[in-house]
Amino acid sequence: MYLGDSMLELTKEQLRKLQLVELDILKEFDRICKKHSLKYTLCGGTLIGAIRHDGFIPWDDDIDVAMERDEYEKFIKIQEKELNRKKYYFQSIETDDKYLKLHSNIRRKNSVYSDITLDKPYKEQGMSIDIFPIDKIKNNSIFSKIYYYKTFILKIILMYKGGYIKSSNDKKKNKLVKYIKFISVFYKTKSLKSRVIRRTKKYNNRNTEYLTCYAGVYGLKEIFNSSHFNKGYTSHIFENDDFMILTDYDNYLKHYYGNYMKLPPKDKQIGHHFTGYIKFPDEE
8 A cells, every 4th residue: 555655545444444443542541541540631633523523523534632741741651551562552752762743642553554744754653642741831921922932943843853844845845844954953853852841841830821732733822721621621422432521622622723513614624644554453
């Protein structure tokens, strides 16, 4: 199924099979969290899917969850002993020197879902779920927005060094990539990694009115009121099982997506991962 740099269009059967592998990973994550009383929430398209469809958005190709930083770091430690290593492996910036994204993954062994957008693909590319850490940020002032964007720029440079950003046929994007490539020369990967992690955690020991997800892709929408998380967690059906979501999911989703219950136009009903190769766990 390898198509080089071209994108592989999944059949409906392949997409559903991919979703079920990801659901299996989510169940393992949920098992560990519930056993150790760790809180998380489905987020992004996964949360929309839970509320709007009681499962996956039909065309969605991934699963996203989020955890407040203290819960997130507890999970990283606990998974070392709890995660079923026969089937899964954990990957994060804290545990893998070559992995330079700010969110982490649990991946399915004996599977591949390669990302053609990577310039230097990392060795492990199994099917996965994404786990996003949520950090405190001082407030929603101009200062905080500048702080967020400075951190975001450093994150982009770090991702470039990790091979997650490459040139394309888009001229505007290529100009940006060339600029990132130029300024990346002035940073050493190890020190940049430490600096970015330090910045994301700077305000976590303070009481703040706002939270943010530095690993997210929505710009300033990633700064949101902490009340969404402070109101606690509940459970909701997702693919015939109960998983954790925010009690205040409605306001949280409206902040990001507006009228999230409205289906997008047909031409927008597509997944957002671009793969050139796929291998399921039951395939040789």
